[in-house]
Amino acid sequence: MNGDTATFPMGGVHPPECKELTNNLSIETMPTPSEVRLVLKQHAGAPCEPLVKKKDKVVEGDLVGSVEKKLGANLHASISGTVKGVVNAFHPIVGKAPAIAISADPQAEGKSYQPVDWRAFSKEELLAKIKDAGVVGMGGAGFPAGVKLTLRPDVKVDTLVLNGAECEPYLNADNRCMIEYSRDIIEGAKIIMTILGINYCGIGVEDNKPDAIQALRKAIEEDTSKNGFKIVVKPLKVKYPQGSADQIMQSVTGRVRPSGVRSSAIGIIVHNVGTTKAIYDAVVLGKPSYERVVTVSGKGIKRPANLMVKVGTSVAEIADYLGGTTPDLAKVVIGGPMMGFAVSTLDIPVTKTTSGVLFLTKDEIDTQPYGPCIRCGFCLEACPMGLEPNNVSIYVEAGRGADTAQFGIDDCFECGSCAFVCPSKRPLVQFIRLAKMKIKESKGK
Amino acid sequence: MRETQGTAAEATMKPGLASLFVSVSPHVKNTETVGKIMWTVVACLMPPLILSVFIFGFQTLIITLFSVGSCVATEAISEKLLHRPITIKDGSAVITGLLLAYVIPPGVPYWMPILGGVMAIFVTKQLMGGLGFNVFNPALIGRAFLLATYPVAMTSAWLPPIHHAAIFEYMGKGVDAVSTATPLYLLKHYGIGAVIEKFGSMSTIYGNFFVGWRPGCIGETSALLLLLGGLFLIYKKYITWHIPVSMIVTIAVLTWIFGGEKFFTGNPLLAVLSGGVMLGAFFMATDYVTSPSQKNAKLIFGAGVGALTVLIRLKGGYPEGVCYAILLMNTMVIPLDSWFRPKRFSEGAAK
Numbered sequence: 001m002n003g004d005t006a007t008f009p010m011g012g013v014h015p016p017e018c019k020e021l022t023n024n025l026s027i028e029t030m031p032t033p034s035e036v037r038l039v040l041k042q043h044a045g046a047p048c049e050p051l052v053k054k055k056d057k058v059v060e061g062d063l064v065g066s067v068e069k070k071l072g073a074n075l076h077a078s079i080s081g082t083v084k085g086v087v088n089a090f091h092p093i094v095g096k097a098p099a100i101a102i103s104a105d106p107q108a109e110g111k112s113y114q115p116v117d118w119r120a121f122s123k124e125e126l127l128a129k130i131k132d133a134g135v136v137g138m139g140g141a142g143f144p145a146g147v148k149l150t151l152r153p154d155v156k157v158d159t160l161v162l163n164g165a166e167c168e169p170y171l172n173a174d175n176r177c178m179i180e181y182s183r184d185i186i187e188g189a190k191i192i193m194t195i196l197g198i199n200y201c202g203i204g205v206e207d208n209k210p211d212a213i214q215a216l217r218k219a220i221e222e223d224t225s226k227n228g229f230k231i232v233v234k235p236l237k238v239k240y241p242q243g244s245a246d247q248i249m250q251s252v253t254g255r256v257r258p259s260g261v262r263s264s265a266i267g268i269i270v271h272n273v274g275t276t277k278a279i280y281d282a283v284v285l286g287k288p289s290y291e292r293v294v295t296v297s298g299k300g301i302k303r304p305a306n307l308m309v310k311v312g313t314s315v316a317e318i319a320d321y322l323g324g325t326t327p328d329l330a331k332v333v334i335g336g337p338m339m340g341f342a343v344s345t346l347d348i349p350v351t352k353t354t355s356g357v358l359f360l361t362k363d364e365i366d367t368q369p370y371g372p373c374i375r376c377g378f379c380l381e382a383c384p385m386g387l388e389p390n391n392v393s394i395y396v397e398a399g400r401g402a403d404t405a406q407f408g409i410d411d412c413f414e415c416g417s418c419a420f421v422c423p424s425k426r427p428l429v430q431f432i433r434l435a436k437m438k439i440k441e442s443k444g445k
Numbered sequence: 446m447r448e449t450q451g452t453a454a455e456a457t458m459k460p461g462l463a464s465l466f467v468s469v470s471p472h473v474k475n476t477e478t479v480g481k482i483m484w485t486v487v488a489c490l491m492p493p494l495i496l497s498v499f500i501f502g503f504q505t506l507i508i509t510l511f512s513v514g515s516c517v518a519t520e521a522i523s524e525k526l527l528h529r530p531i532t533i534k535d536g537s538a539v540i541t542g543l544l545l546a547y548v549i550p551p552g553v554p555y556w557m558p559i560l561g562g563v564m565a566i567f568v569t570k571q572l573m574g575g576l577g578f579n580v581f582n583p584a585l586i587g588r589a590f591l592l593a594t595y596p597v598a599m600t601s602a603w604l605p606p607i608h609h610a611a612i613f614e615y616m617g618k619g620v621d622a623v624s625t626a627t628p629l630y631l632l633k634h635y636g637i638g639a640v641i642e643k644f645g646s647m648s649t650i651y652g653n654f655f656v657g658w659r660p661g662c663i664g665e666t667s668a669l670l671l672l673l674g675g676l677f678l679i680y681k682k683y684i685t686w687h688i689p690v691s692m693i694v695t696i697a698v699l700t701w702i703f704g705g706e707k708f709f710t711g712n713p714l715l716a717v718l719s720g721g722v723m724l725g726a727f728f729m730a731t732d733y734v735t736s737p738s739q740k741n742a743k744l745i746f747g748a749g750v751g752a753l754t755v756l757i758r759l760k761g762g763y764p765e766g767v768c769y770a771i772l773l774m775n776t777m778v779i780p781l782d783s784w785f786r787p788k789r790f791s792e793g794a795a796k
Contacts, residue, residue: 009788016472098675169473246790259791266794331466342467356470366474367466371532372577377738386789391736416471423477423579430469435448 005207007237008247011384013417014258015240015338017208018169021304027176029308032110036063036078036312037099037349043136044143045071050100052077054085060111061288064100066330073144073352074134075100078290078310080108090348092334092341099121099349102312111163113285118191126195126283133282134352135289139163139174139243139272140335142353145279148269149195157267160193160201161252164216164273165236166241167206171356172272173293176306178205178212181277182219188280190229196269197347198433199444200230202252203273207235215338240338241415245270246386274355289352296322300329300359309350315357316346320323330362337365338416371424385411389418393431401438409435419442479576481537482683489674490543490728493664496552496657500606501551502615505663511555513542515562517584537576541565543598544584545725548663548768552602552620557595561587581775582735585768592768603627603660627660628719629764637712642711654718665676665724667719675727686745688736688750689726693717695751703759716755725750725767737777742781749774 041047048065052058058077065075081104089099115235118126131146151157168173173191178185189201205213216233223231236242236251246257248270257264265272269281274292281287290311297304302323309318315332319325331342335356350357379389388407395404412432419428469749497505512776520538524531530537565587573579592599598620605625607614615623628650632641644659645648653659657667665671678684696714704711716722721729730736730750749771757766 004731010788010793013470013475015475128643148470250793256791256794258794259789297670329465333470333472337470337472339470340472341470342465342472344465344467349512360472365466365472368474371535372480374577374733375736375738376482376733378477380738380787384790386792411789413790414470420471420474421477422474423479423482425474425478427469429471431536433469 012239076288081105138274162203164205167242182215184280188276296357297357333358382417389428401435402442404435492670509546512546512558515559516542519566550602564590633764671723688747691747699755720765721767742785
């Protein structure tokens with residue numbers, strides 16, 4: 001599409017993109033659900049302490065949970081209504097997790113926010129607004145944005161990288177955000193750069209999203225208050241996992257993060273474009289982070305869509321709103337098909353990090369049994385980190401998972417490229433997770 | 446840990462929803478499977494087989510069928526005996542059967558490949574743990590076993606190429622009446638002059654040998670068809686160029702240096718077009734299970750096979766050395782892969 005695309009050189013795969021189901025669908029606001037369940041741990045770090053109790057009345061945007069510890073993020077009511085108490089909700093990763101349940105007040109009206117000029121705020125005030133709003137990394141990791149932007153005085157960064165790669169198949173949440181909220185994202189980038197005291201931002205977007213690239217470039221061009229900020233959109237080659245932090249930093253800046261240090265050690269802060277939009281909302285509108293764009297896609301849902309959803313809405317209610325599921329539904333995945341989590345129930349609430357809900361039919365997923373490693377070496381070529389998934393799996397099968405540190409699996413972020421290419425269909429990510437567990441166990445002894 | 450039907454929480458499921466699959470990510474995988482790769486290799490091995498019928502006669506087809514049948518049957522029976530899943534559909538036993546037939550002379554008795562197939566599949570592959578666990582290339586162990594047990598047939602049942610597509614010419618005839626010598630045998634014992642005397646001028650030799658019109662094992666003679674098959678596998682990214690190129694280049698260079706009466710007077714082209722070099726380079730030394738996975742290790746592996754081949758050809762007791770060279774290098778696969786590790790992402794960090 002665009003001849004001049006940057007990319008990372010090592011490994012990577014090309015899964016079918018499957019974006020066409022939703023890439024041209026505008027973001028649609030889902031009506032207020034009948035109930036939300038706000039999982040207390042929506043983020044990396046400690047879970048929230050609930051600040052409300054049963055039968056309390058809450059209004060959309062009210063603070064309902066907070067964290068005393070350094071790492072954590074505030075939690076806000078996503079709808080107006082009555083607190084039903086702290087319940088156990090299904091959670092895609094940990095199984096079950098405590099959550100504040102709120103039943104909707106059907107009479108309540110949606111809250112509106114008035115924009116203010118963020119330039120009036122000091123750095124500290126900007127940072128405080130982001131922390132208060134409970135903004136977390138919306139790409140999936142859920143790292144609290146306020147903590148990420150609070151740098152130790154000895155750490156010097158010079159570049160903000162905005163991650164708009166969205167390399168996961170099916171997903172278009174970031175794509176639609178970049179198209180429809182391009183100005184907010186550019187303003188958000190300037191807010192972040194102001195807090196960091198830097199003036200350069202590179203936005204990495206895979207070049208299968210020409211509309212997003214064009215919208216961002218237009219927003220930058222039309223920006224009347226650049227104030228010395230330099231924001232550049234970098235089209236990236238379509239290659240999974242382009243949107244991984246290490247890969248997009250290399251693609252956009254050419255810098256490589258050494259093992260075991262934060263990205264700030266090489267002068268870079270990375271934020272997802274969705275997070276940047278949430279930061280804009282927090283600062284300019286004073287709006288806490290309690291809704292997000294979710295791509296609902298796959299052949300198993302009657303009407304695929306990009307939905308603006310209240311955090312805590314159950315997947316079942318989303319499916320109902322979109323006309324229900326098809327009879328041949330075989331797998332439901334929270335997130336993308338490469339790194340997302342399969343769930344066994346639709347009774348599962350959306351969190352701040354839910355970028356997609358995929359309803360997949362049997363012909364869209366892999367259900368083949370796996371065989372022995374035939375040592376073809378395809379996984380070595382696919383791994384973006386230069387690791388040896390084949391050897392890890394063989395060690396784990398032989399009961400020697402604790403001896404796999406030599407293959408560098410600390411660097412593995414479980415992108416699934418190895419398992420994607422394995423002709424024996426071996427569940428290599430599962431083997432690696434098991435190996436990580438065994439290493440941890442053996443260190444504990 | 447195999448993917449299983451998820452145990453859905455029925456109480457919370459919506460009516461009409463059957464239980465959902467649950468597994469660790471990724472939930473999508475590409476379309477390559479072991480079976481697809483193996484059957485593609487089988488397809489790439491078909492042209493040399495068809496041509497062999499027109500070079501050595503119809504009995505090559507019978508020998509190959511017996512070899513493949515023996516390998517597939519041995520695989521099924523031994524997997525049954527060893528309580529393993531039956532995997533004959535994945536095509537790997539078919540490949541072993543084909544390759545075993547391709548490396549034995551076209552005039553051997555029909556029962557001989559059956560014996561070799563049992564040795565290749567049962568002893569070399571299944572007793573070592575099945576697909577993925579064998580140290581040695583099964584087909585080559587089969588050949589080595591036959592060479593050790595039936596040395597006369599395995600070193601003398603060579604047939605001269607037939608003419609005018611008389612494919613039934615050798616059927617029912619005693620091998621002794623028609624057998625001939627291979628180019629490598631003549632070269633080793635009588636020198637290049639004897640080769641030219643028997644096969645014509647050098648340019649005729651290059652042409653005929655490239656197409657496959659020479660005495661030799663059933664499937665090894667056509668450099669052209671083997672090269673095309675190998676290039677297709679490289680194009681499909683099923684194999685990489687590293688092993689074939691390093692092996693062929695090593696054989697050419699070492700033969701050129703040491704293969705003549707004086708240094709640097711050997712004939713590299715003849716060396717590459719003779720014996721089992723092309724078959725070995727593209728279809729045997731590249732066997733996933735018995736070759737290294739890392740690229741640098743592959744280069745060393747291929748060069749090692751090449752060097753050992755030339756050593757056996759020039760100094761050893763046999764005119765051809767590809768089979769033993771690959772088997773010897775098979776033992777080096779694990780050390781090679783642990784010496785050459787892939788470059789880690791973080792090693793690219795600025796110094």
